[in-house]
Amino acid sequence: MECKRVWAVYFSATDTTKKIVTALAKESARTLRAQYHEYDFTLPGARKEFLVFEPEDLVIFGTPVYAGRVPNVLLGFLKDYIKGNHALAVPVTVYGNRNYDDALIELRDLLEQNRFCTVAAGAFVGEHAFSKTLAEGRPDHKDISLAREFAFGLCQRIRMYEREAAGHPVYVKGTPAPYRGYYQPRDRKGTFIDIRKVKPLTSELCDGCGICAEVCPMGSISREDFSKVNGICIKCGACIKKCPKQARYYEDEGYLYHKTELEEQYTERAEPEIFF
DSSP states (O other): OOOSEEEEEEOOSSSHHHHHHHHHHHHHHHHHTOEEEEEEOOSGGGGGSOEEOOTTEEEEEEEEOBTTBSOGGGHHHHHHSEEOTTOEEEEEEEEOSSOOTTHHHHHHHHHHHTTOEEOOEEEEEOOOTTOSSTTTTOSOHHHHHHHHHHHHHHHHHHHHOOHHHHOSOOOOSSOOSSOOOOOOOBOTTSOBOOOTTOOOEEOTTOOOOOHHHHHOTTOOBOSSOTTOBOSOOOOOOHHHHTOTTOOEEOOOHHHHHHHHHHHHHOOSOOOOEEEO
């Protein structure tokens, strides 16, 4: 079949998902000689707009993995504001070297429920939101090269694709609904660590530039006092990793224990997985 437009659509607080999705979408658009479009729904305002696609569209749709699932704060937008209209779609999840658990199958199902036809899928690795050393610098050159190779295989499949004869979602790893619960860290005694209400602090290094408030996906950081987090914090890492003064940090013991545990336990390089 012929695709007229290729879309990169993503939530990407620290730009790792963006790098994979745009690399894949741009290479697909170039190979298919299709128009390239991009929609970033990371910031709150972008999640108030309806996204409506057409049957001639190919949508590379990416989210990060939070606790082994699609971030729950995105579910309302993903369910209610996106209309597939039988466009082709490729669900892509990006995780921090631990595991993507049921995030990819969940994202695939959400797209199928919104009347997309999923034709391929991928789980890639990005630097962990909590850490500067866990999957440091990823996606790296090897990851981007694989994304481009994935695009070539995807385009070959699309050229032979017959929508009427397909009828089945792309196979991906994961537990079909009802999905497994969100991953919960434990301390040395086996007690669950609950970091849901933990919020970052601000040091005296802050010069009041306001970048943290601009990049917060939940719009939770006060514009009047950047040290205040008035709304929920999803621990996405945006305000910490994008602060030019490195003025934001966490000091919660449970959060720091979990961060250290991840860094010590998942040192072996995880590799992307792709599905057709």
